[in-house]
Amino acid sequence: MIDRPEQSDLERLTAAAAWRVALDEADQESSIGFEAWLAEDVRNLRAWTQVQAPLEHIASHATAAETMAAREAALQFARRSHKPARPWRSSRGLTAAIIVVAVITAAGVAGWTVGRPATYETALGERRVLTLADGSRVALDSDTRLEVRLKRHARNLELVRGQARFDVAHVSARPFSVRARDQVVVATGTNFNVDLLGPKVLVTLIEGRVTILKNAPASKLPFNPRPPPIVIAKLTAGQQLAAVAEAPGAAAAPAPAAAHIEPASVDRAVAWETGQLVFADEPLGAVAQRVGRYSPEPIFVEGPSADLRLSGVFNAGDVETFIDAVQRTLPVRATRTPAGIVLRSSR
Numbered sequence: 001m002i003d004r005p006e007q008s009d010l011e012r013l014t015a016a017a018a019w020r021v022a023l024d025e026a027d028q029e030s031s032i033g034f035e036a037w038l039a040e041d042v043r044n045l046r047a048w049t050q051v052q053a054p055l056e057h058i059a060s061h062a063t064a065a066e067t068m069a070a071r072e073a074a075l076q077f078a079r080r081s082h083k084p085a086r087p088w089r090s091s092r093g094l095t096a097a098i099i100v101v102a103v104i105t106a107a108g109v110a111g112w113t114v115g116r117p118a119t120y121e122t123a124l125g126e127r128r129v130l131t132l133a134d135g136s137r138v139a140l141d142s143d144t145r146l147e148v149r150l151k152r153h154a155r156n157l158e159l160v161r162g163q164a165r166f167d168v169a170h171v172s173a174r175p176f177s178v179r180a181r182d183q184v185v186v187a188t189g190t191n192f193n194v195d196l197l198g199p200k201v202l203v204t205l206i207e208g209r210v211t212i213l214k215n216a217p218a219s220k221l222p223f224n225p226r227p228p229p230i231v232i233a234k235l236t237a238g239q240q241l242a243a244v245a246e247a248p249g250a251a252a253a254p255a256p257a258a259a260h261i262e263p264a265s266v267d268r269a270v271a272w273e274t275g276q277l278v279f280a281d282e283p284l285g286a287v288a289q290r291v292g293r294y295s296p297e298p299i300f301v302e303g304p305s306a307d308l309r310l311s312g313v314f315n316a317g318d319v320e321t322f323i324d325a326v327q328r329t330l331p332v333r334a335t336r337t338p339a340g341i342v343l344r345s346s347r
Helices: 007-025 032-040 042-052 055-059 065-081 091-109 284-292 303-307 319-329
Strands: 118-121 128-131 137-140 145-150 155-161 163-167 176-180 183-187 191-197 200-207 209-214 230-236 239-244 260-263 276-283 299-301 309-315 332-337 340-345
Touching: 007 032, 007 042, 032 042, 118 137, 155 163, 155 191, 163 176, 176 191, 183 191, 183 200, 191 284, 200 209, 200 230, 209 239, 230 239, 276 284, 284 299, 284 303, 284 309, 284 319, 284 340, 299 303, 303 340, 309 319, 319 332, 319 340
Parallel strands: 155 176, 299 340
Antiparallel strands: 118 145, 128 137, 137 163, 145 155, 163 191, 176 183, 183 209, 191 200, 200 239, 209 230, 239 260, 276 309, 332 340
16 A cells, blocks of 8 residues: 655645746745745755755756757746645646656756856955945955855855955845855845954844844755755844854754844944954953954964953054053063964963
8 A cells, every 4th residue: 555645745845846946947046935945844855855856867868859848848837837835636746846847957957057256355454345246335354255146036145254344235136145154144235244253253233134044054965955044143233143153064053052142332343444443341362363364473362361351442453552552451471473473471
């Protein structure tokens, strides 16, 4: 006796097939709605994987004349019958939907490539302002690297290192996302600052609203979908999220750690754009990392001295004034070594 799949499973598979059609026709790898659907239930992810499986076989025959003809017929069928929320009444209809999606996608694999992102970098001590093709404005801090992919239906950026402020042009049909290690900031039109400070990712919202997702790296296997994202925070203007990125290769935690969100001084967070670094009762270790971003000599803080608190305003790049101020106000002495400047307890 053959076990019949539950109706809910059929509906999930149907929805997965419909998403595959919609993403293919829109020339999208993903979308906010699709990611949200995946995140709703782990069974949605299983259904998506099941829909993708036939593609591995079909893709090898993507350029055959018969496949191209089938793809055209499948597209016509999908356009006429694409209704994501409607359950199929039989497994025959469900199978047809999966085959249709497999043919559509696999036939397009041969001609589909992912272009290299546009890369923008600043040198030590350099700041730069970019205006992207969509009208968004991005300010890059010293020693920063940003990768940008602007697509027809999505704007995907990745902050590889450093710090940047994003003034996003409002285009609701093209979600704007910034990946910073394993955090993803999603917005349509807003203004925020992202800072990669040591192992921390700091997101300060200046205007509007953003949603921050925790997302694992995409699989290198062509038919494995990205694991569903987890919403870890929703910020309003004047809030800052501080998160510690997981080390590459580390085992995923069963649940994300609670995000640390607190009120933030927007003026202090973006003072770097005018060449100033403003600190208010902050740990010396974090302060030294920020100051070191503008110095050819790395700055290290040894032991408990990293927890000492410091306040002050410094000009970016003026390391000597910073070192002098630290030694005058804290029980710390500075030593220059071949590796860089070391701050250690003077007691």
